Amino acid sequence: MPAEVLQQAAAEMLDWHGSGMSVMEMSHRGQEFGVILKNAEADLRELLCVPAHFRILFMQGGGLAENAIVPLNLSRGETVDFVVTGSWSQKSLKEARRYCAARVAASNEADHHTSLPAPASWQLDRGARYVHLCSNETINGVEVHELPDLKALGSDAPLVIDFSSHVASRPVDWSRVGLAFGGAQKNLGPAGLTLVVVREDLLGHALQACPSAFDYKTVADNHSMYNTPPTFAIYMAGLTFQWLKRQTEGGLSGVAAMEARNITKAQLLYDFIDQSAFYSNKVAKDCRSRMNVPFFLRDESRNEAFLAGAKAAGLLQLKGHKSVGGMRASLYNAMPIEGVRALVDYMRQFEQTQV
Numbered sequence: 001m002p003a004e005v006l007q008q009a010a011a012e013m014l015d016w017h018g019s020g021m022s023v024m025e026m027s028h029r030g031q032e033f034g035v036i037l038k039n040a041e042a043d044l045r046e047l048l049c050v051p052a053h054f055r056i057l058f059m060q061g062g063g064l065a066e067n068a069i070v071p072l073n074l075s076r077g078e079t080v081d082f083v084v085t086g087s088w089s090q091k092s093l094k095e096a097r098r099y100c101a102a103r104v105a106a107s108n109e110a111d112h113h114t115s116l117p118a119p120a121s122w123q124l125d126r127g128a129r130y131v132h133l134c135s136n137e138t139i140n141g142v143e144v145h146e147l148p149d150l151k152a153l154g155s156d157a158p159l160v161i162d163f164s165s166h167v168a169s170r171p172v173d174w175s176r177v178g179l180a181f182g183g184a185q186k187n188l189g190p191a192g193l194t195l196v197v198v199r200e201d202l203l204g205h206a207l208q209a210c211p212s213a214f215d216y217k218t219v220a221d222n223h224s225m226y227n228t229p230p231t232f233a234i235y236m237a238g239l240t241f242q243w244l245k246r247q248t249e250g251g252l253s254g255v256a257a258m259e260a261r262n263i264t265k266a267q268l269l270y271d272f273i274d275q276s277a278f279y280s281n282k283v284a285k286d287c288r289s290r291m292n293v294p295f296f297l298r299d300e301s302r303n304e305a306f307l308a309g310a311k312a313a314g315l316l317q318l319k320g321h322k323s324v325g326g327m328r329a330s331l332y333n334a335m336p337i338e339g340v341r342a343l344v345d346y347m348r349q350f351e352q353t354q355v
């Protein structure tokens, strides 16, 4: 979270804008929260340039719930295509199989999720109801920098992207997307809020078994108020959207500014890793994630010492996911360039003590 956002939330915690209430104490149907929700949605639409024929839904359940909610709404129990690029898309595939005929159109399993299968090589099914792609594999550090144009690949299916871990870190080309979903907790706000941006024509096809609270049409028709939405998380995300709108970088603003800053941050770390004989990153250069940088020490017996020294230097949460091992630096929007410089300085220093 950006420190400015946390400070503003702290200042408004007991009394939001003279209402005499904390946001947590408001009725979700009251006028005050209505303003918070409306502004959050409008700011997000502006930031991500979401076209008018897409609906923005504020839901609950996180990315994992969406792994079921998407097939419940879009699959009609029929065939869907998955591009498997790492742990998250693997999980999405497994969950979808409970509801529809989910097939693997492409996979990078053979090289341990360190590359991106070229879209031209995907074996797409012509009748697929949608194509699932995780546009940033948080655990494996694989990012799809340019979304595929499915039409050009001979498919009319809508593209579904899981953008949990890169939302608002770069612009989205909505002409190539049917639905995007993501948990808020990486780049937007606290856990508990799930964002869904869905093209209007995809609404209204949910399976009979789909819970009403998870039927996109029901949620859209009720402006994310069919049931009580995660009010405090929406408020915090709304503060983050305002923070994002204020960001500038080299003549750019908003999400474009974040993208420029994120490219610089990631480059700094990857360049250092690549010139070092002590650290390595195994992901192909054309699909390295700007948000999540997994890396390894050549001498893995030094992992614990590396983490302990990092912690002492104020560099936290660097241990890699257990399925990959090694280290992982997450450089989400709120991480300033100074944080990346501090990490690189520490890594250089640690390397020098090892010779």
Ligand SMILES: *Cc1c(COP(=O)(O)O)cnc(C)c1O
Binding pocket: 061, 062, 063, 064, 065, 088, 134, 136, 137, 138, 139, 162, 163, 164, 165, 183, 186
């Ligand atoms: C973090 C993450 C999720 C999270 O799912 P939750 O149910 O919110 O824990 C899903 N997909 C991706 C790509 C993620 O990075």
